[in-house]
Amino acid sequence: MMLKLTRRIWLLLLCGLLCAASDPCLNSYQTLEQETQAFLKDKSKAKYHSNWEKLITKFERIPKSYPACEKADEALLRAGRLWLQCAKLSGSSADLKKALADFEALAGKYPESSLADDALLEAGKLHLKLGEKPSAEKAFQKIVTDYPQGDCAAQARKFLSELLPSSPAKPGGTSSEPKQIIAPASPEPSSTAPTPPAKAPLRPNDAIALLLDQSTPAKAKGPAQMQNLRYWSAGTYTRVVIELDRAAEFTPPRLLKPDPAINTPPRIFLDLNHTRLTADFRARYAFKDNCYELPIGDGLLMRARAGQYQPEVVRVVLDLHSLREFKYFSLPAGEEPGWRIIIDIYGEQKTAPSLPPPTRPTPKPGTTALPSPKPSPVPETPQPAPKPPSQKPFIIIIDPGHGGKDPGALGRNKTREKDITLAVAKELEKELKKIFPRAQIVLTRKDDRYLSLVERTAKANALASDFANTQDAIFISLHCNANPSRKIAGVETYYLDNTTDRAALRLAAQENFVSEEVMSRAGDYTNQILADMATTSKVNFSIPLAECIQQSLVRELQSKYSGVNNLGVKKAPFWVLTGATMPSVLVELSYISNLQEEKRLSQSGYQKTLAKGIAAGLKKYEYQAANGQVVLP
Incomplete structure (x- = not known):
């Protein structure tokens, strides 16, 4: 019996070692992503072509070293897009051709990838830029034929109609104005002709397409x-x-x-x-x-x-x-x-707005509240006579997560997330009124009531609608984190965007009230929705906002408490941030599942420290915004 048990232990250890063998690929990709973010921010490095080449080569090496890795296709797409960025600086057609090679390699080696049609679309556009119309037509037609339900099909049809105005797209994309499908039904099998392949299955951590979709339900009886x-x-x-x-x-x-x-x-x-x-x-x-x-x-x-x-x-x-x-x-x-x-x-309301901006006149529509950063580095010493952030007319919407019938996460000692978020929100309101006496500070809920995720964002958008520039409003959603492992602790701040981080997706599934299975499936139309959102200034301004809050929050906590982990700024598909028209972040205050942090979260002193840290981050962000120091990605 003891011998059998020993063998089982060795088998488990062997399985663990085999599973760990796949980690180098994921670790390499994640390390490269961090290196890329730092590289793109460092203009002194980004101005040298050799540095671009070294970085991109590392991405191209991943599918060669780990061809079966789930990140292999994404690495090729990343490499191609980095070559495009490099080409914008170098003006070299050779860089464009290198990008093209990576896109075509992705489509050729990984035709079942959810990124295959994205790569084909990029390849088609590059062929057009290089004056290779027949090759462009071939790439676009392949999207329409092989991925007719994909998020790139509509763009491919548009390019084909421009290239071949007298010739409609071939079967697989027959409608120039396809109907939007919320949850597409499975096609009926055909005995005479094979059904063209649908959008390639999405990898379980590709969030840009999975934010709003769920698994295709079984056909229900009746309408x-x-x-x-x-x-x-x-x-x-x-x-x-x-x-x-x-x-x-x-x-x-x-x-x-x-x-x-x-x-x-x-x-x-x-x-x-x-x-x-x-x-x-x-x-x-x-x-x-x-x-x-x-x-x-x-x-x-x-x-x-x-x-x-x-x-x-x-x-x-x-x-x-x-x-x-x-x-x-x-x-x-x-x-x-x-x-x-x-x-x-x-739209433009005919009657006077119900929420007039305070004191200072509202900026004229179309003006930019946050100027673009200057090319030269921002000086450490502020410019003389900076604009006080408290004088700027704006609104801050604080969203205490959960409430009413939804308690949120529960700690081991029965501490409820909904109670903590409301308590911190009220403390944050007090702090912000001291710092920004002329700003409007609004809570989405002031008591223990239930609000849907859709309603929370709707309230924020409605409040922000009275400001000519949506950057004059800020949306902060407060939550407590939880994890099956009670050892995990720390604070982190999120903004809405694509992610490939499984932990972030798991957290998003938890906050979105859906299973991880739901979060791991793709819809054909959600790519376009989220891609559109990701290109708005709202997302761009959310990143520096999240960074300011995270830095100040961690600094404030670490000055008074030991063992505070800085888990950083991350991105994830939180529905409560979806559709918000202003810079928006979600702050995970601490882990309610961790015994020490659960105890701290229940203490008024810790709640006040959290509020002070977040308020200090907002003050820093508004100061930078008022003086043109917000650095956009």
Whole structure:
């Protein structure tokens, strides 16, 4: 018996060693990512072509050394994009050709990768830039044929239509305006022709595509049920949420111009296919003009209405007073059951705003509140007579995580995350009022009440809508971390963006109320949504905001407490930050699962120290912003 046990132990040790053998690839990639971030920030190094070449060669070496590693494809994509950045500085076509070689190597060696169509799209654009139209056409056509449901297919079709205006895309992408699919159903098998391959399976830690999607549900009997219409509104912003019991196909929202002939206002509409209105929905809203009406009348929207347009098609219409722009995205089942389609509408309100900016006049629309940094290094000594940060008209929205029926994470001694975040939020409010007496400090909740993730961001956007520049508003969501291992401790600050860090994804799944399986699956449309968000100034300004808060928070804690771990600034797909129109961060105050930190979190002194650290970080950020010292990535 003892011999068998010993053998089992040795087998387990051997398995551990075999598993550890795969770590060098992941470690190499992560180390390279850190090296790349430091390199891109160091202009003295980035100006030499040889330094670019050394860095990129390290990425190119990963798929050669570890061809089966899950990071091999990503390393090639990273190498290609770094060559593109290098080419912008060097102006060399040779660098463009090296980028092209990496993109084509990815598509050729890893055709099942979720990044294969991204690589083909980059290759096609490079072929066009190099004057190689036939090769560009071939790359774009391969996307349409092999990855018709991928996030790059629409762009590929557009390029093909420009290259071949008289020739439509070949089978695999027949529609120039494809319908948006929330959760695509599996295609019926064909006995006559093979089904073209769909988007390659996503690797389990590729977050840019998995933020808003969940696993494709099994086909349910009967149509989806539209259950409710909700909205939040203030100033020049309104968020409308369409709630369904499960995923359904819908057409992208379209804007219709006013029609004086039939006296109709401008309106946005979309159709939900294979969907019906529930009996409760019909009973809840007044029936008028062949539809069920939700009056809004906020100066931006007149009303929202829904009707059974066809036996299994529900049409939703938003009648508008004014419109500057609108955006939409979808969220799977998370803290609330079912599926939600979210439409954010921005416009010019006719009446006076309910939240006037304090004292100083609002900047003219289109002006930049945060100037771009100067090329030369920022001097350590501030310029004479800097603008006091407290004089700048802006709003800070503090979001205490969880609340009401949602306790959040629980410590071993039954400490509830929702209680800690609210206590720290109130202390932070006091600190910020001292530092920024003329700013508006608002809490999304002031007591133990439940707010959905969608509602939290909607409130923040509504409050920020009265400022001409969204950088004049800041959104901070407070949370406590948790981990099955009670040894893990520390503080960290997150911003919304793509990540390949499994721990960050695990945490995001926890805060988003979904399983890791849900967070590990991809949708065809979410890449485009998140990619669009990632290019906004909101994300760019969120990074220096997170860095200022993390540095000041750690400094404040370490000055009074021992054993405080600085876990750094990270990125992750938190839904509470999704759709926010302002710089937004999520602060993990400490690990409530760690016995020492749970005890500290329950102490008012520690809560006040947390608040002081975050407030000091905001003061530093606003000072840098007021004096043009915010360094954007």
